Amino acid sequence: MAELTQSFRLKEIEPRSTVSMGGTLALALPDWASMDVVLCSNTPFALWQVGDQPLLYHWLDYAVNCNIEQVVVYASDRPDVVRRYLQEAKLWPIDWExxxxxxxxxxPVDAFVCHLPEEVHPDTLPTDGWELLDYWFSLQSQWLNRSMGGERACTWMLGRFCKIHxxxxxxxxxxxxxxVQIGPGCEIGPYACLGSRVFIEGPSTVAHARVEHNTYLAGNTELKHAYLAGGRLLNLKHRGAVQMLDAVVAGSLVQSRKQVALWERGLALMLGAVGYILGLFSQKKTRHKWMSWDGKSYTERVGAALLVRRASWLFQVVLGKMNLVGVLPRSESAWSSLSPEWQSVLKEAPCGVFSYADLQGVHYAEDPREAVHAVYQAVQPKTAMAKMVLASLWSLLYAKD
Structure with a gap:
């Protein structure tokens, strides 16, 4: 952990009793995107969930309690995302800029939003991705201790419609x-935060951990000093990351991709059959099998036309496990070479057999040029990109490197 620089030294806020009606609170959001190489969040740190809401919302609570009428927020890290969160913060009767x-x-601010209001200001800051997660978890612990102390002390907080064996x-x-549903024989806590619609099958142990919304954890599993979101596991104690756990251990309770349309499956079945037959007579029969960054297996015929080379991918479309048009799947090495910002964009983009990069003559995700085309495709309307790629489909079928 690094000491705070003088320019980043946190300022004290006026005591609550001396804040006047109609005052203004100026807040700055720290830009820690360059450190966020482990979680790779698509939001700035000030918007990460601390307990029941994002860290910035705790400061809005503070401002309302202090009778402050306006909050001015300074942001250099993804200000468009910050603006969206502020627009959605309609529960707070306060003006913001x-x-x-x-x-x-x-x-010119009163405080930096890197800690909870009225908590002890940190003397050190994180310097890398794992320290950033440690720091985030320390805020979770502070919030839990504060929420369960004082005159209105409680032992634990329970949301609506929860079922605990x-x-x-x-x-x-x-x-x-x-x-939240917790099965038989489980031990939950201390310092455990479970998001909405989390299912813990018994018997399991969850302590010093955060489980994100719409996640299930199978029985006979121990989750300690860890972060779990769907099938993605980050172990803070051992500094290890698993991008996609086996579905029998943990996973997401929601479908992350829209169902593949029937016409896509039908077209993929026809093209896949043609590609498979042509592959039987192809002179280049070298098969390359590899794993993507999220644990999926892909097979290609090296050196063949795309119709032959990606014939097995077309059958994944038939099964509904892949789109006909999308960004190209990436290996672990190709994924790790991307910046955190580009990873956050491509993480939610559906993979496809044919891509915008193919239109530009780039057919490998390992090609440095491909990432630019993939990010461009990911931020464009999916329907428009699909029409563009499909309009040139017949020429793409016979394209080679």
Whole structure:
């Protein structure tokens, strides 16, 4: 952990009793995107969930309690995302203004949103991705301790419509979101945060951990000092990451991709059959099998036309596991070479047999030029990109490197 620089030294806010009605609170959001190489979040740190809401929303709570009528937010990291979160913060009767700046270090602010309001200001800051997660988890612990202390002390917080088996044990402090289900023989806590619609099959142990929304964890599993979102696991204690756990261990409770249309499946079946037959007579029969960054297996015929080379991919479209048009799947090495910003964009983009990069003559994700085309495709309307690629489909079928 690194010491705070003088320009980033946190400022004290006026005591609550001296803040006047109609005052203004100026906040700066730290730009830690360059450190976020482990979680690779698509939001700035100030918008990461701490307990029941994003960290910035805790400061809005503070402002309302202090009778402040306006909050001015300075942001240099993804200000468009910050603006969207502020627009969605309709529960707080307070005016806000967002100022996008190149750097927040010298902004005229009252506080930096890297800690909870009225908590002890940190003397050190994280310097890498794992330290950033440690720091985030320390904020979770502070919030749990504060929420369960004082005059309105409680042992643990429970959302709506939760179901907990009578044989399970809760070790406070713990926070459970809405519609959480905990099976028999589980031990939850201490310092466990479970998002909404989380299902923990028994018997399992969850402590010093955060489980994100719409995630299930299978029985006979221990989750400690870890972060789990769907099938993605980050182990803070051992500094290890698993991008996609086996579905029998953990996974997502929602479909992350839209169902592949029947016409796509039909066209893929026809093209795949033709490609497979042509492959039987192809002079180049070298098969290359590889794993993508998210644990999926792909097979290609090296050196053949795309119709032959990706014939097995077309059958994945028939099964509904892949799109006909999308960004190209990437190997672990190709994925790790991307910046955190590009990873956050491509992480949610569906993979396809044919891509915009193919139109540009780039047919490998390992090609440095492909990433630019993939990111461009990911941020464009999917229907428009699909029409563009499909309009040139017949020429793509016979394209080679």
């Amino acid at each position: 967002l100022k996008a700046v190149p750097s927040v270090d010298k902004a 009578p044989s399970s044990v809760i070790h406070p402090p713990v926070w459970l979101g809405d519609n």
